Amino acid sequence: MTHPALKIVCIGQAVVDVVMTVETMPRRAEKYRAEDTAIVGGGCAANAAVAIARLGGRAIWGGRLGQDEIGDLILRGLEAEQVDCALAKRFETGRSSFSTILIDGAGERQIVNFRDPDLAEDADWLAQALPEDASAILADTRWGPGAAVAMAAAKRLGVPGVMDAEAPVSVAMEALELASHVVFSAQGLADLTGEDALLAGLKQARDRLPGFIAVTDGRAGVFWLEEDGLANEPGFPVDVVDTLGAGDVWHGAFALALGEGRDLRPALRFANAAASLKCSRPGGRDGTPDRTAVNSFLAER
Numbered sequence: 001m002t003h004p005a006l007k008i009v010c011i012g013q014a015v016v017d018v019v020m021t022v023e024t025m026p027r028r029a030e031k032y033r034a035e036d037t038a039i040v041g042g043g044c045a046a047n048a049a050v051a052i053a054r055l056g057g058r059a060i061w062g063g064r065l066g067q068d069e070i071g072d073l074i075l076r077g078l079e080a081e082q083v084d085c086a087l088a089k090r091f092e093t094g095r096s097s098f099s100t101i102l103i104d105g106a107g108e109r110q111i112v113n114f115r116d117p118d119l120a121e122d123a124d125w126l127a128q129a130l131p132e133d134a135s136a137i138l139a140d141t142r143w144g145p146g147a148a149v150a151m152a153a154a155k156r157l158g159v160p161g162v163m164d165a166e167a168p169v170s171v172a173m174e175a176l177e178l179a180s181h182v183v184f185s186a187q188g189l190a191d192l193t194g195e196d197a198l199l200a201g202l203k204q205a206r207d208r209l210p211g212f213i214a215v216t217d218g219r220a221g222v223f224w225l226e227e228d229g230l231a232n233e234p235g236f237p238v239d240v241v242d243t244l245g246a247g248d249v250w251h252g253a254f255a256l257a258l259g260e261g262r263d264l265r266p267a268l269r270f271a272n273a274a275a276s277l278k279c280s281r282p283g284g285r286d287g288t289p290d291r292t293a294v295n296s297f298l299a300e301r
Contacts, residue, residue: 006057006136006260007057008049008057008058008059008134008135008137008138008259009134009137010049010061010062010139011045011061011063011137011138011143012043012044012046012140012142012143012146012147013043013044013140013143014041014061014063014074014096014097015043015074015097015098016042016070016077016099017041017042017099017100017101018037018098018099019039019283020036020100020101021104022105023105024104040285041077042099042101043063044164044166044248045140045248047249048140048252049078050078050252050288051253054291055252055291056256056291057256057259059252060085060087061085061087061088062087062088062089062129063146064091064094064119064146065090065091066090066093067090068096070097075088077285086129087129089125089126091119093118094116094119094120095114095118097115099111101284103242103244108243109242109244130150134153136154136160136256136258136259137150137157137159137162137255138150138255139151139162139163139164139172140163140166140251141165141166141168141172141188143172144173144174148174148178151163151174151176152178154178154179155178160259161181162258163176163182164183164251165185165189166184166187167185167190168191169184169191170191176209177209177210179209181212182209182213182214183222183250183251184215184216186198186217189202189215192204198215198230201215202223212224216247216250219237220235221234222271238276238279240280241282242278242281242282242283245284246279247275249275250275252274254267257270274294276297277293277297
């Protein structure tokens, strides 16, 4: 069942990724030759918005861009994916974000990202522009004030407020404290708590944050705490080709599933399926699955 009218708002980062495929990750300061390359859209919230659009939701992306060619590329890419960019704000001073990404033969990736510290942090304009009929709101930790405005709006509207908690998380603590659902990467959880062990990190995060707290852990799936201990919704085994954007796809699918009214475990399973399919496909964002592919994938399992 699809819900094409559901509005899911995504607030945060959008970038252009220059992706290069290499056999092994470079270890020394010398020249290397890429086996393949592509220029694609990226960014946590932007990739989540694309996932939502492909999965049948009405995605609205909001964030900050410069008045530059990179910003033009970002918007063209999102609009080509049927993402509404009405909440994008462009600034005369400051540059849009971009990344150089290396993907090795095992599908793992290394990212070097530029985010301009001169882009205005203020988010008062966003508070006035957010729609009142969103079914869920997602934000990443790349723009703390914007995430806080987004999570405050979700709380006021009584809809799921989902935080994609990537390191560094300290810049978005206000948003994390307002969110109904905070899902960390393993690196993000360790950044908040100083704990490398998932169980210890989850316990500390639960003591600090009021919402549902979970952590994604690649093939192992997603973990969270219940009264009787550590709970897990396992991932799906796939032949990994490219993990780039898989976490973003996961968060977009999870926010959409919650917006559709799914219970927790079915929402987590849906998100795991979408992210697993993404990992089995090359091309970063281009490998994001649609609803038909995810439904078929789940039906076979």
